[in-house]
Amino acid sequence: MNARALxxxxxxxxxVGALADIPVRGARVVKTPAGCVAVFRTSEDxxxxxxxxxxxxxxxxxxxxxxxxxxxxxxxxxxxxxxxxKAEGADEGSVPTVAAEIRDGRIWLSLSELP
Amino acid sequence: xxEAIRQRLVVIGNGxxxxxxxxxLFETSPGTYAVTIFNAEPRVNYDRIMxxxxxxxxxxxxxxxxxxxxxxIEHNVMLYKxxxxxxxxxxxxxxxxxxxxxxxxxKLLIATGSQPIVIPVPGANLAGVxxxxxxxxxxxxxxxxKSRGNAVVIGGGLLGLEAAAGLREQGMNVTVVHxxxxxxxxxxxxxxxxxxxxxxxxxxxxxxxxxxxxxxIGEKKVRAVLLEDGTELPADxxxxxxxxxxxxxxxxxxxxxxxxxxxxxxxxxxxxPDVFAVGECAEAFGQAYGLxxxxxxxxxxxxxxxxxxxxxxxxxxxxxxxxxxxGIHLFSAGDFADGADREEVVFRDAARGVYKRIVLKxxxxxxxxxxxxxxxxxxxxxxxxxxxxxTAMRDTLIFGPTVQAGAAKDPSAAVAALADDAEICGCxxxxxxxxxxxxxxxxLKDLAGVRAHTKASASCGTCTGLVEKLLxxxxxxxxxxxxxxAMCGCTTLSHDDVRRLIVAxxxxxxxxxxxxxxxxxxxxxxKCRPALNYYLLATxxxxxxxxxxxxxxxxxxHANIQKDGTYSVVPRMWGGMTTASELRAIADVVDKFAxxxxxVTGGQRIDMLGVKKEDLPxxxxxxxxxxxxxxxxxxxxxxxxxxxVGKEWCRFGTQDSTALGVRxxxxxxxxxxxxxxxxAVSGCPRNCAEATCKDxxxxxxxxxxxxxxxxxxxxxxKGTEALxxxxxxxxxxxxxxxxxxxxxEQGRYLERIYKWAARVGLxxxxxxxxxxxxxxxxxxxxxxxxxxxxxxDPWAQRAAGKDAHEFRPMADLTPLQxxx
Numbered sequence: 001m002n003a004r005a006l007x008x009x010x011x012x013x014x015x016v017g018a019l020a021d022i023p024v025r026g027a028r029v030v031k032t033p034a035g036c037v038a039v040f041r042t043s044e045d046x047x048x049x050x051x052x053x054x055x056x057x058x059x060x061x062x063x064x065x066x067x068x069x070x071x072x073x074x075x076x077x078x079x080x081x082x083x084x085x086k087a088e089g090a091d092e093g094s095v096p097t098v099a100a101e102i103r104d105g106r107i108w109l110s111l112s113e114l115p
Numbered sequence: 116x117x118e119a120i121r122q123r124l125v126v127i128g129n130g131x132x133x134x135x136x137x138x139x140l141f142e143t144s145p146g147t148y149a150v151t152i153f154n155a156e157p158r159v160n161y162d163r164i165m166x167x168x169x170x171x172x173x174x175x176x177x178x179x180x181x182x183x184x185x186x187x188i189e190h191n192v193m194l195y196k197x198x199x200x201x202x203x204x205x206x207x208x209x210x211x212x213x214x215x216x217x218x219x220x221x222k223l224l225i226a227t228g229s230q231p232i233v234i235p236v237p238g239a240n241l242a243g244v245x246x247x248x249x250x251x252x253x254x255x256x257x258x259x260x261k262s263r264g265n266a267v268v269i270g271g272g273l274l275g276l277e278a279a280a281g282l283r284e285q286g287m288n289v290t291v292v293h294x295x296x297x298x299x300x301x302x303x304x305x306x307x308x309x310x311x312x313x314x315x316x317x318x319x320x321x322x323x324x325x326x327x328x329x330x331x332i333g334e335k336k337v338r339a340v341l342l343e344d345g346t347e348l349p350a351d352x353x354x355x356x357x358x359x360x361x362x363x364x365x366x367x368x369x370x371x372x373x374x375x376x377x378x379x380x381x382x383x384x385x386x387x388p389d390v391f392a393v394g395e396c397a398e399a400f401g402q403a404y405g406l407x408x409x410x411x412x413x414x415x416x417x418x419x420x421x422x423x424x425x426x427x428x429x430x431x432x433x434x435x436x437x438x439x440x441x442g443i444h445l446f447s448a449g450d451f452a453d454g455a456d457r458e459e460v461v462f463r464d465a466a467r468g469v470y471k472r473i474v475l476k477x478x479x480x481x482x483x484x485x486x487x488x489x490x491x492x493x494x495x496x497x498x499x500x501x502x503x504x505x506t507a508m509r510d511t512l513i514f515g516p517t518v519q520a521g522a523a524k525d526p527s528a529a530v531a532a533l534a535d536d537a538e539i540c541g542c543x544x545x546x547x548x549x550x551x552x553x554x555x556x557x558x559l560k561d562l563a564g565v566r567a568h569t570k571a572s573a574s575c576g577t578c579t580g581l582v583e584k585l586l587x588x589x590x591x592x593x594x595x596x597x598x599x600x601a602m603c604g605c606t607t608l609s610h611d612d613v614r615r616l617i618v619a620x621x622x623x624x625x626x627x628x629x630x631x632x633x634x635x636x637x638x639x640x641x642k643c644r645p646a647l648n649y650y651l652l653a654t655x656x657x658x659x660x661x662x663x664x665x666x667x668x669x670x671x672x673h674a675n676i677q678k679d680g681t682y683s684v685v686p687r688m689w690g691g692m693t694t695a696s697e698l699r700a701i702a703d704v705v706d707k708f709a710x711x712x713x714x715v716t717g718g719q720r721i722d723m724l725g726v727k728k729e730d731l732p733x734x735x736x737x738x739x740x741x742x743x744x745x746x747x748x749x750x751x752x753x754x755x756x757x758x759x760v761g762k763e764w765c766r767f768g769t770q771d772s773t774a775l776g777v778r779x780x781x782x783x784x785x786x787x788x789x790x791x792x793x794x795a796v797s798g799c800p801r802n803c804a805e806a807t808c809k810d811x812x813x814x815x816x817x818x819x820x821x822x823x824x825x826x827x828x829x830x831x832x833k834g835t836e837a838l839x840x841x842x843x844x845x846x847x848x849x850x851x852x853x854x855x856x857x858x859x860e861q862g863r864y865l866e867r868i869y870k871w872a873a874r875v876g877l878x879x880x881x882x883x884x885x886x887x888x889x890x891x892x893x894x895x896x897x898x899x900x901x902x903x904x905x906x907x908d909p910w911a912q913r914a915a916g917k918d919a920h921e922f923r924p925m926a927d928l929t930p931l932q933x934x935x
Contacts, residue, residue, distance in 0.1 A: 016926040025638065025664040028925035039925060043638045060680040063668040065641040072641035074668040074676050079641070111928070 013101075013108045019045065020105070027062040027071070032111065037098050038062035039107060040082050042069055047107055048082035049100040055080075055093030121149045124421065125210055125218050127200045127365070128226035129154035131163055132394030132410045134181055136224065139418030141190050147422065150192045151218045153210065156249060157197035159183060163249070164407055164542065164574055167439045170253050170281030172619045193218075203369035205387055222389055222421060225377060227362035229395035229405070233355055234269065238331030244353045247278045256354065260285035264351035267291075267340045269328055271298040273438060275356035276311075279320050280440040282354070284620070290348050291315070292326040292340070294357075302436045302447040306463075307470050307486040314443050314468070323348075361396045361403045376403040381428040383417045393417045399429055407574065408434045408541045415544075435496050435541050437489075442633060444485075446492035449499050450474065451482030462513045471513055478506045491515035493530075493581055497537040530584040539581050542574035550582060554589045561594075562586065603642035605634050610646065610863035617654050625651065625662055639665075646864035649751065652787055653859050656901035663918065669749035672921055673909045674731055682731060683724040685748035686738050687784065690758040690776035690796075691719025700741030704734055718755030718793065720746055732922055735910035744908040747784065751865070753855075754793045756780040757805065761798030761815065770815035772798035775844050779851060785905040786898070789862030789871070792855060807835045810868040811851055820847040824854060824880075825872040833869055836877050839885040853884050853894035859901075860894075 016030045022041040029052060030037045036052035038061045048069070052062050059075030069082045079088040085097040099110035126133050129152050137150060165179040187194045198212040203223065211217045231246035233239050243259065245252055256278070260266070263286045268279045271293030283289045291298075297308035298315070312322055327343040331353055340348045361376030372378045372386035376398030383391050383399075393413045395405055404410055409431050419427030435448035451474040453459075462471040467487060473495060474482035480499040485492055494516045498505060511518045516532040533539075535548030553559060553568045565582055566573040572582045586594045600609045608616070613632065622628040625647050629639060639647065644665035651659040663671050674682035688697070701721055705713055711725040726734055735745075748754060758776030762768030776796040795806035796813040806812025808828035812835055814821040819842040826835035838854065841847050857880065862871045872880055883890050913922075 014928065016928070021920065021925050023664055023920065028920065031924045031927040031929050033929055036924075057678065058680075059678075060676075063672075063676060063680075065644060065667065066664065067638055067640045067644065068636060075678065077641065 012111045014111050015106045015108050017107055018105055019047065019102055019107055022047070022107075025066045027064070027066060029060075029062045030109065036060070036062070037109065038071075039100060039109070040066055040071060042066065042082070045102075047100045047102055049098035049109055050080065050082065050085050051096045051098070053095060054078055055087060055095050056091065061095070122147065122221040123219055124148040124150045124222045124224065125220035126150065126152045126224045126226060127203075127210060128152075128228055128394070128396075129156065129160050129194070130226060130228050130394055131160065131181065131407060132228075132414045133224060133226035134160035135411050135414035136226075136393055136417040136421075137190070137192070138182075139415055140421050143418065144422040145190075148222070150190070151220075152187075152192060152194045153198050153200045153212055153216075153218075154194060154196050155199040156251075158250065159187070159194070159196075161250065162574060164439070166247075166250065166253050167277035167281055169250075170256060170278065171284045171440075172281075172621065173616065174619065176250060200365060203365060203371075203390075205369055205371075205390070208389075220389075222391070223387075224417065224421075225366055225371075225385070225390060225392040225396060226394045227365055227396045229359035229361050229403075231355060232358045232360050234328060234357055236328055236330050238333060238337065239355075241331055241333045241337045242335055243333070243337035243351060244331060244355065247274050247354055247356045248359075256282060256352065257285060259352040260287045262351055263287060265290070265349045266352040266354065267348050267350040268354045268356060269340070270356035270358070271322065271324065272301065272356065272358070273299060273436065275354070276315060277439055278354050278356055279315070280318065280443075282352070283318055283320050287352070288321075289319075290321040290323060290350075292328060292342065292348070293322070293324045294327060296324050298322070298324070299438070302484075303445070303486075304451055304472060304484050306461075306472070307445065307447070307484045310468055310470055310486045311438075311443065311445060359395065359405055361398065363396055363398075366390075366392065366396075374398050374401075381416075381430070382420055382425070383413055383429060384420070391417050391420070400431060402431070404431070406434045406436065408544060411542065411544055433496075433499055435483075435492065444487055444489045446485040446489040446496075447483060448492075448496050449480070449482035451484055457481065460509075460513045473513060475505070475509075478504050478509070480505060493537065493539065493578070494533065496541075497533060500538070530581055531588055539585070540569075540571035540574070540578045542578075543570040545569050545571040547585065550585050551589055554586060559586070560590070602646060603640055605629075605636040605639050605643050606632065608632060613647070614650055614654075614861075614863075617650055623651065623655050623659055625665060645670075649787060649789065649864050653901070657904045670751070671918075672728070672731065673745055673749060673913065674726065675749045677724065679725075681725045681727055683722050683748075684726050684731070684734055684738075685716065685720055685722045685746040686743035687746040687780070688720040689780050690756055690773050692758075692773065692777065693721075697741055697743055700738060700743060704737045707737065708734055710734075716748070716755075718748075719757050720748075720755065722748070729922055729924075732914050732916075732919075736914035739908070739911050739914055745910045750787065751790050752785070752787050752792070753780070753783045754791050757793075757795035757809075759796075759798045759803040761796075765798055767801060768798035768815070769817050770798060770820065770844075772796040772804065772813070772815050775813065775815075775820075775847065776804075778844065779848060782848060783852065783855065783898075783902075785907070786855070786859070786902060787905065788855065788859055790865050790867045792858075792868065794851075808832070809835065811854060813847060813851070819843065822847060822850055822854075825869040825877070827867065827869045831869070836872070838881060849891065849895050850884055852898050853891040854880070856894040856898040856901075857883060859898070 022028045025043050027038050027040045038050050038052040040048045052060050054061055054073040056078045057075055059073040061071050063074045064071040070079050072079050078091050081088055086094040101108045160182040162179040162181055168174040200210050201213050202211040209217050209219050231248045245255055260282055266282045266287040266289045268275045268291045271291050279289045279291045297305045298311050316322055329343045330341045331337055332339045332341055337350055337353050340350050363373045363377045366377045367373040377392040377396050379385055379392050379397045379399050385392050394410050413429050416427045416429045433449050438445050458475045460473045469487035472484045479502050483495045505512055533547050536546045539545055539547050550569055550571050557568050559565055565571055572579045601607050602610055620631055622631055648662050648665040668676050674684050708730050710723045714722045716722050756776040756779050758773045761772030792810045794811045795804040795809045797804040797806045798815045806814055808826040812823045821840050822838040823835035824838045827833040858868055858871055
């Protein structure tokens with residue numbers, strides 16, 4: 001126990017749900033102590049996770065329209081790249097990303113990377 | 116010119132060639148001839164080249180008409196529709212139709228066209244065996260295709276492949292049988308033929324080459340096609356597209372010289388100096404012609420000769436061929452057979468499916484085959500027609516004109532490099548210089564203008580891109596190409612194109628639409644997806660399954676997102692009327708869920724602001740219990756119908772405006788529209804409900820109801836326009852519903868009624884709604900039908916558990932839960 005407590009975990013992966021819990025080209029929210037994380041599922045069944053706050057005015061990205069590997073923020077239509085968290089087009093800004101993986105149909109998030 | 120001295124011109128046939136000849140004749144010497152046309156087909160002149168798009172469901176007959184009935188009236192042409200000429204009496208100078216109608220002529224123009232060759236195999240006359248020639252054939256094919264059965268197309272040439280692609284589009288299981296190893300062997304070499312075959316097969320069309328048809332089997336109706344090698348192909352429909360033969364029998368019977376076709380000289384005169392022949396029935400220089408470009412050249416010569424220009428002469432030149440199957444790009448021209456005295460330059464890019472071959476003889480271009488990338492077709496074709504010596508550019512010839520110019524890769528450069536007399540529109544023989552001149556002289560701004568003034572790109576449309584580039588070159592920044600009217604970056608199609616194609620191609624899902632219309636992105640974007648979802652929903656009520664992921668969050672969750680991510684909730688208050696129990700329920704909900712703000716809206720209802728997303732279903736459940744339903748304050752949909760108290764209370768009221776407002780709202784709630792729709796009903800012209808700045812408004816007067824529309828009071832301020840006056844509430848409802856349905860069918864997504872009305876024209880709308888009673892009733896019925904699928908309270912559905920995932924987090928990892 002002691003030995004473990006002395007080592008800062010490099011990554012704590014947590015299962016947050018099944019892939020099927022998220023609609024195709026949709027998103028769901030995971031509440032964490034550090035704030036909400038938006039977990040996206042693309043039409044190709046890839047998952048991505050971002051801090052659920054648009055870099056522009058803090059809009060909930062989880063409520064946006066998912067297209068390709070981007071999401072359009074519901075407040076002012078900024079388009080955020082799901083992979084990089086960066087705003088696309090002429091807008092500048094970025095949102096922290098969270099590593100996400102699918103293992104056996106379950107979605108895992110790397111919570112040590114939480115903002 | 117008086118009738119007495121006008122010469123009588125009789126035309127036998129009403130196809131594209133005589134149509135063009137008359138058009139030119141009326142332009143150059145109007146009034147010289149009194150014209151009578153006998154048309155064996157019971158209709159006006161239409162663009163036969165476009166029959167394939169009609170078969171593929173991309174166009175309707177109306178869209179391919181060249182001369183409508185009005186044109187014949189305008190030019191005093193006597194058009195006998197559905198009358199077949201059976202006799203020409205050259206001595207008496209008369210022609211006689213099958214019903215006995217006789218006309219005298221001073222000049223006669225024979226344009227009887229051609230007929231498809233029917234191969235003489237047993238069973239060729241069975242029911243279900245068709246050729247591909249006119250609109251009747253297309254109609255018959257489309258009818259047969261409804262069975263979704265098996266079709267066999269005999270002939271893998273241009274027409275056969277277009278028929279096959281069209282039948283496949285119509286849902287049939289299609290096999291093409293072709294006599295020789297290469298498809299379209301007259302236009303393609305074997306390499307391009309192979310690429311074409313792969314593209315055709317990729318559409319699910321089965322191709323059998325080196326196949327000789329032995330017999331067509333069936334009792335009364337066709338059942339199968341038997342090939343020479345014993346293969347039996349099941350068939351509910353057989354289309355023969357193996358070639359055409361000039362219709363020369365009528366001329367032959369009249370003693371006019373006929374070979375394969377009606378023999379004409381370069382001036383298009385037959386052996387009788389008063390008789391001309393034009394089009395596919397004519398044979399000039401020992402050859403009959405089937406492509407539109409030389410036929411239009413013939414037509415121009417006939418027109419000039421008739422107008423008195425004796426020098427006009429037909430000089431057949433090389434023509435280019437294109438296949439009109441959406442998504443397949445090929446271009447061929449000239450002679451590209453192998454030969455000892457010929458050389459060739461070939462470019463291949465297998466991954467992109469591109470193949471280019473230029474055949475050279477004596478350092479001049481003799482033949483061109485382009486497959487996959489046909490951008491430089493016009494340039495190569497120009498080199499061929501001119502006989503340009505290409506020695507200097509031979510090394511880079513195959514890479515096209517941009518490389519010759521040494522310029523950066525600018526898509527306009529190829530067009531800029533063309534000489535003024537280079538042909539742009541092959542169908543109509545329009546050179547670049549003529550188009551540029553028209554753009555300058557007539558101050559043309561768009562494609563429609565160029566088409567109207569020069570006809571360039573108005574026939575088969577494959578040169579549209581070139582014409583647009585000319586507009587771009589000439590106008591610079593002043594030109595706003597159709598690309599800027601495109602829905603979004605995912606397509607070059609405009610909103611209107613997409614709406615039309617959804618209907619024409621019966622596209623009933625977003626993936627099907629994106630596949631069929633060749634969307635450039637894999638799944639659309641936040642601009643096009645909501646629009647497509649609306650168009651499909653409005654076009655196919657009850658069939659299309661709403662794609663909630665293509666809806667903006669407000670419409671997905673049935674509440675309005677606020678800047679902090681909370682939502683606002685606005686229940687319906689029909690016509691702005693409410694009750695104590697409704698108000699009490701709202702008060703209770705506000706208390707129970709600690710809703711921070713309550714506001715009275717401009718639309719006569721109450722807005723609860725700051726509701727947490729997780730609370731929405733419970734809030735709705737409580738509101739539903741008091742009879743309150745969704746007000747659709749969040750949707751591109753019917754919002755409110757504002758009313759005044761009308762004659763029930765007001766001393767000036769003329770009608771029960773409140774009751775009418777409530778009735779309209781109860782009838783129309785739940786319908787989706789291109790953009791939001793706000794209405795109002797005022798009980799007298801004092802207009803307390805402010806109906807004259809709404810999308811649709813009613814002003815009650817003693818004699819009934821004045822209906823107004825196309826107002827705005829937002830980004831733009833605009834008073835309404837009059838639509839019409841009706842006497843009763845029932846009529847008022849019918850008119851308003853029909854108007855909104857017309858808007859639902861024509862409006863572009865996010866286009867408010869006032870913008871739609873300005874675009875299509877107020878009068879056009881008035882005529883359709885107020886004057887054309889049948890149309891109004893049909894629109895009304897379509898709205899009523901669509902409402903069957905939309906009048907269900909979305910709040911009640913979600914309070915009962917629908918789309919629960921929208922309202923709950925997927926997981927909660929906050930400490931409270933983690934401690935459990």
